[in-house]
Each structure stands twice: as C-alpha cells, then as structure tokens.
Amino acid sequence: MNANREADERELKALDAAFLNAILQHDIATLEQDLPDDFLSVFPDGRVANKAVELENAKTVELESFSTDELQVCWYGDSVAILNFRLSLTFKGQKTKQVRDSHVYLKRNGHWQMILGQTTPIF
Template sequence: MNFSTHLLRHFFMFSIWLLALPALAQKTEDELLQTQVRRFEAMIENDQTELEQLLASDLVYTHSNAVVENKQEFLATLKSQKLIYRSVQPDEVKVRLLGSVGIITGRADVVVEQEGKTNTLHLRFMDVYAKRKGHWQQVSWQSTRIPEQ
C-alpha cells in the first residue's frame, strides 16, 4: 500500500468517526436523562435500593431551603418520611457533558409533603452526575425556589 492510499484510508476512517460523534453524544445525553428520571421515580417511590445505586457516596444534596445533606442523610430523610416526594416534573432541561461528568440544568415543579403539609415547589436546579464504573451517579444537586409572580 502506498503512502497516498494509506493516508486516504486514515482520512476516511477519521471522517466516519467524526460523523458518529453527534450520535454518541446524543446517546450519552439520553442515558443521563434516563438516569435522572430513574432517580426521580426512586425518590417518589422511596426506593432505597435503587437510590443506593444512583447516588454517589460523596453526594452533596442542597435543598431549595438551603439544607445540605450527604448521601446517608438524604436517604435517612426519605426513609423517615420527614420529606415525601409526590411528583417531580422537570422542564426546560439542558444537558452539558464534560468528559465523565454530566450537568443537567432546568426547571422543575416538585410536589412534596412535609410535616403533614403538601407543597408545590417551583424550582431551578443543577443536577450533576459522574460516570463511575460504567454507570451514572448523582454527585450534586442544587435547587433554588422561583419566586411567585
């Protein structure tokens, strides 16, 4: 094989790889969003086993009332039913991928029950995941209440 043929072959392979990148990125974004949906469902169902898998051991979870919890504290809060998630409806979701880190931002309407009262929270959020051992795990959550208009 002469040099020109060799170069052309590598160029062709590189072009195919470049064309595949957007599809790979879309697949990764979809995978990440599916993980977020699974986490929301596990919170609503208080599925401690599923949450154990989806939450990183070094989780920092900042609620919209500025309470900060680690993984064990967050799981204990859900298990005790001091805070019960009834529904989580994300909207205006955007995904950014930075290597093995995925950042999801958006709005969410969250219905919670706390101390016998049901509240609907309108939030802006940042949800951060890291891909570890082939699986996405939540490493950070930060939410802020949107003021009533």
C-alpha cells in the same frame, strides 16, 4: 452532536428520571445503589447533605407528584455533565412549588453517577 454524546444524553436523562421516581416512591434500595458514597445534595434552605442524609430524607418526604421541563444538558469534556431543569413538586397537603434543579454527573469507570444535586427555589 455525535452518536456517543447522544447516547450519553439519553442515559443521563433516564438516570435522572429514575432518581426522581425513586424519591417519589421511597425506593431507598435504588437510591442506595445508584448514588455514590461521595454524593452531596444542597437543599432549597441551603443545607448541605451527604448520601446518608439524602437517603433518610427520601424515606419520609411526602412528595405526591413532580414534573420537569426546560431541561438543558451542559457538557464539560467527556466525563462531566450538568443537567439543569425546572422542577414542579407537589407535596402532601401543600400547593405545587417550583424549583430549579441542577444535577452534576461524573462518568467513572464507564458509568454515569450523580455526584451533586442542588435545588434552588423559584420565587
């Protein structure tokens, strides 16, 4: 892996951690700033949401903690990357759930932006 790709991978991992922490902390200002207007999310129940719905959901989600593992970064040229990982989520009053998350990042004007997040339940 070349130095540029390594730097991009570190940046993507940091952006992804910031996204998850913003949801945990109900940090709507960070999400508003970091997510592009054309962001889409696919929830575990199959609903597709735009940025506005994602922001509303982040205001009320009762997430107590999360952890990630099995992180893989797949590259498609120099401007598209997919982060795929297992995510363990603990919601208030519920037992921990495991999901598989995929976050698609696009490099626009020299900056990485998450344009799609998809969550798939693990049964």
